[in-house]
Amino acid sequence: MEKIIVCIKGVPKPETVKVDPERHILIRESAELILNPPDKAALEMAMRLKDRHGVKVTVLSMGPPNVLPILKEAFGLGADELILLSDRAFAGADTLATSRVIAQAIRTLAPYSLVLMGLKSIDGETAQVPPETASLLNLPSVINVLNIIYREGKFLVIRETNYGEEELEIEPPLVVSMSPKLDYFRPPSLKRLLMAKNLDYRTLGAVDLSLPEEILGLRGSPTKVAGVFEKVLVQRGELWKGEPEELAERFLELLRVRGFLKI
Amino acid sequence: MSETILAYGEFFEDKISPASLEILTPLWEISRSLQKKLLLLILSDDLKRVKEDNSLKRALCDEILVIEHQELKEFRDDLYSRVLSFVAREFHPYGFFFPATLQGLALAPRIAAELGVGLCAHVNALELEGERLIMMRPTFGDNIIAKLYSETYPIMATLALGAFSTKEGSENPIIKKFNLPQDFDWSSKMKVRAKRKTKKEINRLSVAKVVVAGGLGLKSKENFLKLFELAKYLEGEVGATRPVCYAGWTEEDRMIGISGVSVKPKLYLGFGISGAIQHTVGMENSEFIIAINTDEGAPLVKMAHVAIIADAEKILNYILKKLKS
Known part of the structure; x- marks a missing residue:
């Protein structure tokens, strides 16, 4: 098997997010970045395949330089090589403009057998980047995957669908987005985390990837925000206040009167 | 630009997915305003079975276009997206829309990247502002709420599950077979080796008459799990907010909201849910809403028909105690 590439994302820690009240975009500088939780499954899957097949794992992330600690976290889990995709020209990218950068970076890393990502990021929640990247690379993609087994030069991939589970056999290379539902996530090794402190990593920008600026970032994004509006809510129903026990009694009575409770 | 709007009709085991019928409702209105034809696109290995599906008889569209080929028996992402991209290039449609099912989420991005166009995710309302589709x-x-638009054609989006209600058309749409060229590449790098049907009933939450939902205001997983006891008494289903799912209190298929399930029950109970819009878009059409929350200013409290201003944990414990005694 050739190397595995894992793409991870730094997302704002939910409680620390501040929103620009005028423009309604995240003030990313204000937030503490964490590893996108669904990406943990991608890293864990890569490490399980590494354990079994001794394959090299390259982890890349696109974002401002403050995602570096998240890449180092991946090194702590067992990644062999770290790549930061960072350039002012990447800022404000929608999923297509993002996928163009990731796909191009993956091209420079050939040969590889597998590209792993999380199902979706918890900030954008589109789930679009893995299949878009696969499509740009002209590779098959599978989303919402529960397990991957490598056997006789092929991958067996278990995916969860809206109807059940499917077992697929696919020739490498391919792109997979992992379901967050894994049974176990290994902790990072302390020794490796210490090693990560002085670790070398590569940074690639638009010029390194030979990508023209007009297809990148906000400018290269075909989807645009026309505006935002606030949904104003006015109190429409009754407000009940008082002792919890009394309120609970009234609550049950209401459920009975409306026919929802038979006892 | 062509005179059509395409909608993806997910056809699995001889049945059209209800989510594909839902998205026809807003697309029909847009297509009437713009005087364009609305086509429902179905990929199948057997045209006959498409014709036999009764739920398609009154589908709200002008035509049902079926691409029939033995290789389309199983859903294979690379082949399906190649077929759909080809159709999109033939028709040059104004728009190409998908339900935000797992198939839709797997296909739409592949096609958008192939065509080099924008794609919006989990859209829950469509509106024309002049010529522009918002x-x-x-x-x-x-x-x-963000208003998005796309600078490229076809305009592409996945539409949030349950955001629209299915409506029947007044006439039966014409079912037509669409033939691909003789030399079309039907190959795939994927092979489906086995399938296991889920034991759980699909989307029970989305059709539940009573939904008992909980948020972080319940303070612990242990408290959240008590909602299942209450749901039993009310013959309902348990739903959750996004933070609750991410905290691991319950599985993500119980998530109500923009990237989860939309519900329209007769009764919705929200325990310790403040009502972030990511959640409320998935339950705002509930017939009767009861919110239990300490915060009088919470959006869900404002939306509720009855708002109980109290600690959700305490109220839940009291009612379970009374129900058991």
């Missing part, structure tokens, strides 16, 4: 979805901030 796609709406909740965004960061309290009760904030």
Whole structure:
């Protein structure tokens, strides 16, 4: 098997997010970045395949330089090589403009057998980047995957669908987005985390990837925000206040009167 | 630009997915305003079975276009997206829309990248502003909706599950077979080796008459799990907010909201849910809403028909105690 590439994302820690009240975009500088939780499954899957097949794992992330600690976290889990995709020209990218950068970076890393990502990021929640990247690379993609087994030069991939589970056999290379539902996530090794402190990593920008600026970032994004509006809510129903026990009694009575409770 | 709007009709085991019929409702209105034909596109290995599906008889569209080939028996992402991209290039449609099912989420991005066009995710309302199609979805901030548009054609989006109600058309749509060229590449790098049907009934939450939902205001997983006891008494289903799912209190298929399930029950109970718009877009059409929350200013409290201003944990414990005694 050739190397595995894992793409991870730094997302704002939910409680620390501040929103620009005028423009309604995240003030990313204000937030503490964490590893996108669904990406943990991608890293864990890569490490399980590494354990079994001794394959090299390259982890890349696109974002401002403050995602570096998240890449180092991946090194702590067992990644062999770290790549930061960072350039002012990447800022404000929608999923297509993002996928163009990731796909191009993956091209420079050939040969590889597998590209792993999380199902979706918890900030954008589109789930679009893995299949878009696969499509740009002209590779098959599978989303919402529960397990991957490598056997006789092929991958067996278990995916969860809206109807059940499917077992697929696919020739490498391919792109997979992992379901967050894994049974176990290994902790990072302390020794490796210490090693990560002085670790070398590569940074690639638009010029390194030979990508023209007009297809990148906000400018290269075909989807645009026309505006935002606030949904104003006015109190429409009754407000009940008082002792919890009394309120609970009234609550049950209401459920009975409306026919929802038979006892 | 062509005179058509395409909608993806997910056809699995001889049945059209209800989510594909839902998205026809807003697309029909848009297609009438723009005087364009609305086509429902189905990929199948057997045209006969498409014709036999009764739920397609009154589908709200002008035509049902079926691409029939033995290789389309199983859903294979690379082949399906190649077929759909080809159709999109033939028709040059004004728009190409998908339900936000797992198939839709797997296909739409592949096609958008192939065509080099924009794609909006989990759109829950469509509106024409002059010539421009505005796609709406909740965004960061309290009760904030973003209005998005695409600069490229076809305009592409996945539409949030349950955001629209299925409506029947007044006439039966024409079912037509669409033939691909003789030399079309039907190959795939994927092979489906086995399938296991889920033991759980699909989307029970989305059709539940009673939904008992919980948020972080319940303070612990242990408290959240008590909702299942209450749901039993009310013959309902348990739903959750996004933070609850991410905290691991319950599985993500119980998530109500923009990237989860939309519900329209007769009764919705919200325990310790403040009502972030990412959640409320998935339950705002509930017939009767009861919110239990300490915060009088919470959006869900304002939306509720009855708001109980109290600690959700305490109220839940009291009612379970009374129900058991």
